Amino acid sequence: MTVPLRRLESYLTGAWRRGTGEGQVLADAATGAPVAVIDATGLDLAGALGYAREVGGPALRRLSFHDRAAMLKALAVWLNDRRAPLHAESLATGATPSDGLIDVDGGIGTLFAYASKGRRELPNARVLLDGAPERLSKDDSFSAQHVLTPLTGAAIHINAFNFPCWGMLEKIAPTLLAGVPAIVKPASQTAYLAESLMRAIVASGILPEGAVQLVAGSVGDLLDHVTGQDVVTFTGSAETGRRLRAHPAIVANATRFTMEADSLNAAILGPDAGPQSPEFELFLREVVREMTAKAGQKCTAIRRILVPARRLEAVQAALAERLERTPVGLPAEEGTRMGPLASLAQRAEVRARIAELLRDAEVVAGDPARVRLASGDAERGGFLNPVLLRCARPHAAAAVHDVEAFGPVATLMPYDEPEEAAALAARGRGSLVASVFTDDPGVAEAVVLGLAPHHGRVMIGNRASAKSSTGHGAPLPMLVHGGPGRAGGGEELGGIRGVMHYMQRTAVQGAPALLSAVTGRWVEGAGTREGLHPFRRPLADLRIGDRVTTAARTVTLADIEHFASFTGDTFYAHMDEAAAKANPFFEGRVAHGYLILSFAAGLFVDPAPGPVLANYGVDNLRFLAPVYPGDSLRVRLTCKEINPRATAGHGEVHWDAQVTNQKGEVVAQYDVLTMVAREWP
Numbered sequence: 248m249t250v251p252l253r254r255l256e257s258y259l260t261g262a263w264r265r266g267t268g269e270g271q272v273l274a275d276a277a278t279g280a281p282v283a284v285i286d287a288t289g290l291d292l293a294g295a296l297g298y299a300r301e302v303g304g305p306a307l308r309r310l311s312f313h314d315r316a317a318m319l320k321a322l323a324v325w326l327n328d329r330r331a332p333l334h335a336e337s338l339a340t341g342a343t344p345s346d347g348l349i350d351v352d353g354g355i356g357t358l359f360a361y362a363s364k365g366r367r368e369l370p371n372a373r374v375l376l377d378g379a380p381e382r383l384s385k386d387d388s389f390s391a392q393h394v395l396t397p398l399t400g401a402a403i404h405i406n407a408f409n410f411p412c413w414g415m416l417e418k419i420a421p422t423l424l425a426g427v428p429a430i431v432k433p434a435s436q437t438a439y440l441a442e443s444l445m446r447a448i449v450a451s452g453i454l455p456e457g458a459v460q461l462v463a464g465s466v467g468d469l470l471d472h473v474t475g476q477d478v479v480t481f482t483g484s485a486e487t488g489r490r491l492r493a494h495p496a497i498v499a500n501a502t503r504f505t506m507e508a509d510s511l512n513a514a515i516l517g518p519d520a521g522p523q524s525p526e527f528e529l530f531l532r533e534v535v536r537e538m539t540a541k542a543g544q545k546c547t548a549i550r551r552i553l554v555p556a557r558r559l560e561a562v563q564a565a566l567a568e569r570l571e572r573t574p575v576g577l578p579a580e581e582g583t584r585m586g587p588l589a590s591l592a593q594r595a596e597v598r599a600r601i602a603e604l605l606r607d608a609e610v611v612a613g614d615p616a617r618v619r620l621a622s623g624d625a626e627r628g629g630f631l632n633p634v635l636l637r638c639a640r641p642h643a644a645a646a647v648h649d650v651e652a653f654g655p656v657a658t659l660m661p662y663d664e665p666e667e668a669a670a671l672a673a674r675g676r677g678s679l680v681a682s683v684f685t686d687d688p689g690v691a692e693a694v695v696l697g698l699a700p701h702h703g704r705v706m707i708g709n710r711a712s713a714k715s716s717t718g719h720g721a722p723l724p725m726l727v728h729g730g731p732g733r734a735g736g737g738e739e740l741g742g743i744r745g746v747m748h749y750m751q752r753t754a755v756q757g758a759p760a761l762l763s764a765v766t767g768r769w770v771e772g773a774g775t776r777e778g779l780h781p782f783r784r785p786l787a788d789l790r791i792g793d794r795v796t797t798a799a800r801t802v803t804l805a806d807i808e809h810f811a812s813f814t815g816d817t818f819y820a821h822m823d824e825a826a827a828k829a830n831p832f833f834e835g836r837v838a839h840g841y842l843i844l845s846f847a848a849g850l851f852v853d854p855a856p857g858p859v860l861a862n863y864g865v866d867n868l869r870f871l872a873p874v875y876p877g878d879s880l881r882v883r884l885t886c887k888e889i890n891p892r893a894t895a896g897h898g899e900v901h902w903d904a905q906v907t908n909q910k911g912e913v914v915a916q917y918d919v920l921t922m923v924a925r926e927w928p
Contacts, residue, residue: 276341287464303428303457316365387772400476506735517685669697677732
C-alpha cells in the first residue's frame, strides 16, 4: 500500500488551506527520498494581508507590551515541551542533532529572550516613549515627546532554507512584541519543518487570530498589495533581495524593507597569536566549527581566513588535518560531524562557486569533485566534504572577496599588519560578522576599529573569554544581526531595537497636560494633585501628577563634616576651604552630592508602613548647582510614571524629584524608582 505524500498547507485567514496546483516535490537532503509536496497556487494572499491588518493587528494592539511578552513566554513554554518531533523532522533538512539545537532550541530561546526583555525593559503600556520630553517654551506651556506606536499593517517575513525554525521565530518575536501581525513565507526546500512549527503554534491557541500566518509555497502577488504601513524582511541571496527591494509596490509606498543577504565573513588571527598560544587553538577550533556546522550553510559562517603571513603554513596544515578527519554522513548517525547540504541542487551551486573562487585560489584540503563519506550515498544526498582554499595574493584577487560558496568552503589568505587584515576584510563590501583572535589590546583596537564600519558585529576571541564566548557565528537576541552594504544594510534582533523596526517614531507636540494624557508620563507644566502624601496612595488610587512639596532643611558645616566622617568621603572640596575656593566651580566648601540626596529622602519619605514597598534605584541623577553651608533645601516630588505588573500585587512607580535651594535654584534633579502595592492595606 502506497502512503500518499504529505502535502503542505498554508495557514491563512484563520484556516489551513491547500494550493490548487500540482506542486513541487521536496526531498530529504541526505537520502533524496520524497518528504512533501509544496504548493500555494490559487491562494488568496491579498486576503491574507487584509486579514492580518484587520483582525490580527487590532487584536495585538489592544494588548500592552507586558501582555505580549507574557504571550511570547507562554508560546515558548508550549513549543519547548514539543521540541522532539521538530528535532526528528530536522534531520531531513540535513541538520545533525547539534545543528538542530541551533535551529529549534535557538528559535525557542529567542522567544524566551524577547519575552524577558519585553517584561523587564518595556512598560506595561501600549505606547513606548523615546527619550526625555523636549521643553519647547520657557513657561512650560508647550512641550514635545517622541513616541513609538505599532504600525497598522503587517510584517511579511521571507525566510531562507537553512534555519526554518529559528528564522521564523527570531523574526516574529520582536514583531509580535511590537504589536504587529506577521505573514511568514519559508523557503520551499525546508518548508515542511516550518509548517510543522506553525501547526504547533496554531494548536497552542495562545496567539490572537490573525497574529501569524504562513505561506507554504510561492509568495505570488503578496508584495503587490503592500503599503507604507507594512514591513518586508528578506533573508537570502543579495541578488534576490535587490529584486524584491525594487518591487514597484515597495518603492511606490516606501514600504520598510530589511534584508539580510550574502556575507563574506572573516576570521582574523592576531599577529601575537603564535602556535603555542591559547588564541591560536581557539582560532582553529572556531574556523573548523563555522565551516562544518550546518554544512557551512550559515549566513554568519567564516568564508575568509586571514592569518599573519609567517603563520600561513602552520595554520594551513592544522586546518587541513582537522577538516580531513571531519566525519561527513547521515545526520542521524552518531559519529556524523557534518551532514549534507540542503539538496543536490545546492551542492551543484556550491561547486559552481568554488570553480569561480579557483580563479584566485587553489584547493589545499578537500576535493570539491569527490565525496568521502562515513555513511550515506553521495548520489542521493547533497554531501560535500569541507573544502579549504588558499589565496596567496589577496590584494590582487577579486573572486575571494566577491564570491560566496554557501557551504563548507573557506579561503585562507595572508596579511602583514593588523590594519591590512581589517582592510582585506572590508573588501567583502559589508558583512554580518568578523572575528579577531588576539590577546594584545593594541591589536584588538586597531583591527576592531578597522572592521566596525563594514560589519554588523565584531567578536574578539581570547583566553579570558574562551569558556563563556558564544562564538563567531551565533546571532544573539540582544545583539544586532545584520550588516552594511552587500550584507543587506538591515538589522534584526538587537534586543528592543528589533521591536522598534515595526513601530513608527512620532514627535508629539502640545500642552503638557494633553501630552501627559497621551504618553502616560508626567511632564513639567502638566497638572498636579496635592493633599494626601502620594506615598500613602496605593496604585489603585495613585495618579500621574500626584505631588508633595516638602518643608525646608538648612545644611550646616557640621552636617558636611559629620557626613564626611561617617562615610569616609573627605574629598577636599568638602573639607578644605582654601582648596575648594581654588576650584573653578566652587566659592568655598560644598555639601556632598550624596548628602543632598540623603537629606532629600529625609524630607519626602513618609516613614510609616504604607503602599510604597521598596526603593529600587535612582535614574538620571544630575547635580546642577553647588550647595554651601547655610543653604536651605526643599524637595518637590511628583508621580511621573506608573507601570503596574500584570501578574503581581505591586507595580513600578517613577517619581520626579527636584531639589531646590532658598533662591529657587534647582540643585539636583533625578527619578526615584519604587515598588508600590496595588492595594493598601
